[in-house]
Amino acid sequence: MAIKKFNFYFLIFFLSYGMLIPTQSLGNICLPKEHVALFVFGDSLFDVGNNNYINTTTDNLANYSPYGETFFKYPTGRFSDGRVIPDFIAEYAKLPLIQPYLFPGSQDYVNGINFASAGAGALVETHKGLVIDLHTQLSYFKNVKKILREKHGDEETTSLLARSIYLITIGSNDYFVENSSIYTHKKYVSMVVGNITTVIKGIHEMGGRKFGILNQPSLGCFPIIKAVINGTKDACIQEYSSPAKLHNTVLFVELQKLEKQIKGFKYSYFDFFDLSYEVINNPLKFGLKKGGVACCGSGPYKGYYSCGGKRAIKDYDLCENPSENVFFDAIHPTESASKIISQFMWNGNQSIVGPYNLKTLFEG
């Protein structure tokens, strides 16, 4: 009797252990050689709930309704009606949803982890004290490596980190807070991109090799910019996109330099500027209906950042069917737009992503 009971509990333990950590065997805790993890760095485009666990303001939070209303049915901290880009990339890579690093409790990192924080920039000064800046995200990654080594040993960890993908989107917040009376724009861009390359080198020193990097989107087409600049009928305000354009030119050059400088560096540079411009201005081409107006917010283009009514402006409207819109709130894409972006990142051709797309990076 007693022995049978023991076996029964052992079986339950074995099953749940196996289900929680499907990629490792119990004996030698070896990971299959084809197993690739996904590590995510960035800002609100990629945040899946880290900011729920820091002291910040409602500007940097999406843990209230109607955020999350479509897919999860409750607010998770994602700045979307549903899933965000890293959720789709994980799905395409046949990984489970990648959890936020700050989610309480012990975690297993064999599938990767998400460090992204809404409001974060490449510069530590950007929203300082209210966000997890990119350098702090790197220091969290160092901690993750330490824990992986304790559990899986040096060899397994080195091999896993070299196979894994490091997805990064950062910079928009640096440009949102840019103060042109301190630095010239050219100098500011070189600082932002300089700090991005510093962090890429930092990840490379820890053993990372394969990077997926987004450039800056066409910010001048965002409802928040159009609402503040006041009612032209134009879809986009070109001069508000030019800061992003210089960033993208400099970033592109720096990535090519890194390829020559650091060993084994492989990257996927995604032209988010071009795709965002296209989707916002030709939503029908992508199966969407409304490109320039947000689903949730108030004011012109629903461009006031008031979705949920917990920020400075309390008034907001919510559209009936977010899946028709490119923008959920004044800044962030809907789940359906995030899915379109993710598909191009995953298997887009050289006109939008290169030298590799994410699919080829994951495979090789």
Ligand SMILES: *[C@@H]1O[C@H](CO)[C@@H](O)[C@H](O)[C@H]1NC(C)=O
């Ligand atoms: C959180 O931030 C607020 C406002 O910035 C501050 O007054 C408060 O002391 C902070 N709390 C903690 C626990 O750091």
Ligand SMILES: *[C@@H]1O[C@H](CO)[C@@H](O)[C@H](O)[C@H]1NC(C)=O
């Ligand atoms: C920009 O910087 C100048 C010079 O340091 C300062 O006087 C000004 O208050 C800053 N403006 C903003 C909006 O931070």
Ligand SMILES: *[C@@H]1O[C@H](CO)[C@@H](O)[C@H](O)[C@H]1NC(C)=O
């Ligand atoms: C990184 O940003 C800081 C300001 O936060 C700046 O002083 C530094 O020069 C930048 N680093 C690079 C490599 O550009």
Ligand SMILES: *[C@@H]1O[C@H](CO)[C@@H](O)[C@H](O)[C@H]1NC(C)=O
């Ligand atoms: C925008 O227009 C409104 C009314 O049409 C006006 O009150 C406001 O001052 C304008 N804002 C800017 C930045 O021009």
Ligand SMILES: *[C@@H]1O[C@H](CO)[C@@H](O)[C@H](O)[C@H]1NC(C)=O
């Ligand atoms: C790349 O894909 C786009 C559509 O996604 C297509 O219009 C274009 O012709 C393709 N270019 C090449 C070189 O295959």
